[in-house]
Amino acid sequence: xxxxxxxxxxxxxxxxxxxxxxxxxxxxxxxxxxxxxxxxxxxxxxxxxxxxxxxxxxxxxxxxxxxxxxxxxxxxxxxxxxxxxxxxxxxxxxxxxxxxxxxxxxxxxxxxxxxxxxxxxxxxxxxxxxxxxxxxxxxxxxxxxxxxxxxxxxxxxxxxxxxxxxxxxxxxxxxxxxxxxxxxxxx
Numbered sequence: 001x002x003x004x005x006x007x008x009x010x011x012x013x014x015x016x017x018x019x020x021x022x023x024x025x026x027x028x029x030x031x032x033x034x035x036x037x038x039x040x041x042x043x044x045x046x047x048x049x050x051x052x053x054x055x056x057x058x059x060x061x062x063x064x065x066x067x068x069x070x071x072x073x074x075x076x077x078x079x080x081x082x083x084x085x086x087x088x089x090x091x092x093x094x095x096x097x098x099x100x101x102x103x104x105x106x107x108x109x110x111x112x113x114x115x116x117x118x119x120x121x122x123x124x125x126x127x128x129x130x131x132x133x134x135x136x137x138x139x140x141x142x143x144x145x146x147x148x149x150x151x152x153x154x155x156x157x158x159x160x161x162x163x164x165x166x167x168x169x170x171x172x173x174x175x176x177x178x179x180x181x182x183x184x185x186x187x
Contacts, residue, residue, distance in 0.1 A: 030057075030099075030109065030141065030143075030151055030187060031056060031057050031061055031187075032056050032187045033053070033054065033055055033056045033187070034053070034054045034151070034185045034186060034187045035051075035052070035053055035054075035185070035186045036050075036051070036052045036053075036054065036068075036153075036183055036184065036185040036186070037049070037050070037051060037183055037184050037185075038050040038051075038052070038068075038070075038155075038181045038182070038183035039181065039182060039183065040157065040179045040180060040181030040182070041179055045074065045075035045076060045084075046072050046073065046074050046075070046174065046175070047072070047073045047075075048070045048071060048072040048073070049070070049071055050068050050069065050070035050071070050093075050183075051068060051069055051070075052066055052067060052068030052069070052093070053066070053067055053068070054066040054067075054097065054185075057099070062098060062099055062100075062101075063096060063097065063098050063099075064096075064097045064099075065094075065095070065096060065097075066093070066094075066095050066096075066097050066113065066115070067092075067093065067094050068092075068093040069090060069091070069092055069093070070090065070091045070093070071088060071090055072088065072089050072090065072091065072175070073086055073087075073088055074086065074087050074088070074089060074122070074125065074165070074174055076125055076165055076168040076169070076172065076174075077168060077169040077170075078124070078125070078167060078168060078169065079167060079168065079169055081169070085124075087122040087124045087125055088122060089119065089120060089121050089122045089174075089175070090119075090120040091117055091118065091119050091120070091159075091175060092117070092118040092119075092120070093115055093116070093117055093118075093135060094115050094116050095113050095114055095115020095116070095135065095137075096113065096114060096115060097111050097112070097113040097137075098111065098112055098113070099111035099112075107142055107143050108140065108141070108142040108143075109140070109141055109142075110138075110139070110140055111137075111138075111139050111140075111141065112136075112137065112138050112139075113135075113136070113137040113138075113139075114134070114135070114136050114137075115134070115135055116132060116133075116134060116135075117132060117133040117134060117135045117159060117161060117175070118130060118131075118132055119131050119132070119133065119161060119163065119175050121163075121174075124167065125165040125166075125167045125168045125174070126163070126164070126165050126166055126167060126174075127166065127167070128163065131161060131163050132161075133159060133160055133161030133162070133163070133175065133176075134159075134160045134161075135157065135158065135159045135160070136157070136158045136160075137155050137156070137157050137158075138155060138156045139153050139154060139155025139156065140153060140154055140155070141153040141185065149186060149187050150184060150185065150186060150187070151184070151185040151187065152182075152183070152184055152185075153182070153183050153184075153185060154180065154181070154182050155180070155181050155183075156178065156179075156180055156181075157178060157179050157180075157181055158177070158178045159175055159176055159177060159178075160176065161173075161174075161175045161176050162176060163175055163176060
């Protein structure tokens with residue numbers, strides 16, 4: 001019983017600075033414009049890092065517009081070869097984010113996002129010029145302690161482009177599928 005009381009006391013002590021900081025101005029630290037950095041791995045042998053800008057929330061502070069760019073590393077086997085090679089390509093994203101009300105005193109919230117995806121492919125694995133697709137995100141964002149200008153997030157992403165790398169062995173799909181991403185957002 002003593003261990004539980006000590007643990008409870010420690011949780012209260014470490015949460016107090018954050019609670020008192022947000023209680024003073026009664027504003028949500030996640031309402032303003034922001035800049036984000038994301039890293040993740042997709043299915044189909046893809047890894048990516050992305051940068052994005054997001055507008056301040058509007059429409060009762062529940063919606064925002066997000067624009068982003070991602071650099072992806074695609075690992076595939078070219079036709080007539082017997083080993084994997086890496087090629088890069090890029091995606092451009094424009095979407096609308098809708099979030100729920102804050103779950104715990106402006107420290108944590110859920111969001112969903114949907115948008116369009118423009119793909120700048122690599123000529124090493126496809127002949128496509130500028131294909132388009134859709135993306136969906138579902139995520140959680142939170143702040144830690146009194147750092148109210150930073151939000152950490154984890155999100156589930158799905159990209160739907162139905163694109164094939166026709167110059168790769170077996171013409172596999174690329175920029176398609178789901179992943180989990182982590183990131184940091186500066187408000």
